Amino acid sequence: MLTEEEYQKQGEEETRRALEELRKYCNSPECSPWKAVSRLQSPKRFADFIEGSPHLMPNEVSVHAQEYGFGGPFFEDELFDTDDEEDYMDLKPTMMKPE
Numbered sequence: 001m002l003t004e005e006e007y008q009k010q011g012e013e014e015t016r017r018a019l020e021e022l023r024k025y026c027n028s029p030e031c032s033p034w035k036a037v038s039r040l041q042s043p044k045r046f047a048d049f050i051e052g053s054p055h056l057m058p059n060e061v062s063v064h065a066q067e068y069g070f071g072g073p074f075f076e077d078e079l080f081d082t083d084d085e086e087d088y089m090d091l092k093p094t095m096m097k098p099e
Contacts, residue, residue: 027050
């Protein structure tokens with residue numbers, strides 16, 4: 001089992017690795033950049049990413065940290081969610097009928 005710190009580090013490493021693979025693919029002859037760009041809402045942002053810019057804007061990082069970081073609503077809901085326990089307590093064993 002991973003600690004929270006190990007989990008965070010592994011997630012960052014895997015994300016970094018996957019983004020680098022995506023950059024390499026987009027710069028390869030296998031990729032059709034015009035086809036990809038024609039489907040994007042922000043072609044300039046995509047081009048900047050391919051050239052090495054971060055995949056997230058600073059404001060997106062901030063919003064994510066507020067929502068999912070320590071003390072954020074998602075974290076609090078997950079930490080203090082008792083719905084599953086209540087649902088579990090409501091379950092009653094059922095007897096199977098022999099055939």
